[in-house]
Amino acid sequence: MSLPIEITKEAPAAPALKAGLLTLGKDRTWLEMVVMTLAFLALWPVLGQHRVTDFIIFCILVLSFDLLYGYMGRLSFGHILYYGTGGYICSVFIAYITPNPLLGMAAGIFVAMVVAMLVGLIVSRADGAPFSLTNLAFNQIGLFCALSAFADWTKGDNGLPSTNMQPVLFLDFLEKPVNFWFSLFWLLVVFYLLKRLTRSPFGVLIRSIKEDESRVRFVGYSTFYYKWLTYVISCTLASLAGVLITLNYTFISPHAMDPNANLDIIFASLLGGAGNLYGAVVGGILFQLIKNYLPIWVSDWEAFLGIALLILVFNFRKGLTGFVMERWAARGQSAMQPEGGEAI
Numbered sequence: 001m002s003l004p005i006e007i008t009k010e011a012p013a014a015p016a017l018k019a020g021l022l023t024l025g026k027d028r029t030w031l032e033m034v035v036m037t038l039a040f041l042a043l044w045p046v047l048g049q050h051r052v053t054d055f056i057i058f059c060i061l062v063l064s065f066d067l068l069y070g071y072m073g074r075l076s077f078g079h080i081l082y083y084g085t086g087g088y089i090c091s092v093f094i095a096y097i098t099p100n101p102l103l104g105m106a107a108g109i110f111v112a113m114v115v116a117m118l119v120g121l122i123v124s125r126a127d128g129a130p131f132s133l134t135n136l137a138f139n140q141i142g143l144f145c146a147l148s149a150f151a152d153w154t155k156g157d158n159g160l161p162s163t164n165m166q167p168v169l170f171l172d173f174l175e176k177p178v179n180f181w182f183s184l185f186w187l188l189v190v191f192y193l194l195k196r197l198t199r200s201p202f203g204v205l206i207r208s209i210k211e212d213e214s215r216v217r218f219v220g221y222s223t224f225y226y227k228w229l230t231y232v233i234s235c236t237l238a239s240l241a242g243v244l245i246t247l248n249y250t251f252i253s254p255h256a257m258d259p260n261a262n263l264d265i266i267f268a269s270l271l272g273g274a275g276n277l278y279g280a281v282v283g284g285i286l287f288q289l290i291k292n293y294l295p296i297w298v299s300d301w302e303a304f305l306g307i308a309l310l311i312l313v314f315n316f317r318k319g320l321t322g323f324v325m326e327r328w329a330a331r332g333q334s335a336m337q338p339e340g341g342e343a344i
Contacts, residue, residue: 029195033188036281040184043285049180050248051292056183057244059284060190062268063277064237069266070275071198072230073210074127077262078135079238081142084257086112086239087246088146092153094162101165101173105243112239113232120231124224127213139259146254159253162246179248186244190237194277197233206230207275264291267305270312273319282321 043052065079090108094101123134146154154160165173172178197203208216209223217223246252255261264287272283290308294301316323 029192032278033191036188036191037184039285044180049176053176053180053183053248054245055285055288056180056187057241057248058264058268058288059281060183060187060244061238061241062265062272062280062284062287063187063190063194064234064241065265066269066274066277066280067194067198067237068230068234069269070273070280071203071210072206072227074227074231075132075266076123076135077132077259078137078139079235079265080257080259080261081135081139082112082116082235082238083242083245083261084142084146084252084254085115086242087252087256088154088160088242090243090246091160091162091252094165095160096153099164099166100168101162101171101247102168104162104165105247108243108246109236109239112242113236116232116235116239117228120228120235124228124231136259136262139257139262143254143257143259146257154252154254157254159251161251163250165247165250173247174250176248179244183244183248186240190240191277191281194237198277202226267309269319270309271319273322276319276321276325279319279321283319286320 040052040056043055047055061079061083065076068074068076068079086108088108089111090101090104093104093107097107098104119135119138123131123138126134147156163174167173170178171182173182198207205216205221205226209226213223242256245256268283268287269280270283271286272281273279290301290305294304298304312319318326
């Protein structure tokens with residue numbers, strides 16, 4: 001008869017326990033952000049500040065893509081369109097309208113978001129290969145605009161410099177340390193926001209769309225709206241990476257909108273592990289290391305990437321971080337089992 005009494009006594013502690021677990025989860029997020037910061041600071045003396053800043057910006061781009069592909073299951077061959085759009089609008093704004101880099105940054109992100117909202121109304125109605133190829137078609141249109149249609153503004157193949165930007169308070173983007181810390185700040189913001197978003201009911205819903213969209217539609221949700229909204233958020237974050245690379249180099253060229261660059265994002269996402277924010281960061285760093293340093297020793301480094309992709313697809317379905325997490329979880333379960341019995 002003592003068992004019900006014990007349960008009654010323990011019941012009031014449940015809210016406190018729940019609050020404690022929530023606090024622990026939040027603390028862990030901040031701890032992960034600190035570890036991420038220390039990792040990039042450790043790379044600074046080894047690779048150089050300018051190179052590490054490129055790594056940080058590329059990780060933001062891969063994180064934006066992972067929301068669309070890893071969590072919602074929509075593979076886009078046109079994601080780089082928004083990266084380039086943000087960069088070009090930012091550079092045009094600084095070069096022709098105002099030398100204020102923050103206003104240029106805001107303009108680049110805003111215009112890219114509007115483009116994503118309009119394009120999303122079309123592409124969000126498609127799935128699979130039609131979705132991928134429709135995005136590729138819009139990417140090609142964007143490249144044509146940068147090269148030819150608006151060449152008087154973009155300077156075509158020559159690219160558009162934005163060296164006339166002026167400091168804003170303590171932010172002088174002509175100083176490379178400022179670019180490093182500014183880019184790192186936005187990486188941490190994007191990581192934090194995406195972690196909150198993907199763990200929210202919204203995140204559960206878009207993962208459900210990835211698993212079985214018809215069931216989500218059956219229970220009454222407007223899947224088109226959630227697909228469109230996820231597309232807009234993902235592409236807007238990609239434009240953030242575009243404006244940061246423009247501020248870092250004070251220059252933008254059509255290469256920033258080259259459709260072939262989509263393969264870099266896809267490979268980095270698969271390398272680290274799609275549907276995993278840690279994987280996006282790890283994959284972004286590893287891919288940049290491969291791309292920048294492997295050609296020094298291996299002339300046909302693209303062939304190495306192809307072989308590595310085959311190994312990932314067949315042996316590491318969840319990427320390197322997913323593989324490590326599975327191994328770690330299996331080790332923890334085996335440690336909880338007694339030698340000759342069942343798990344505790």
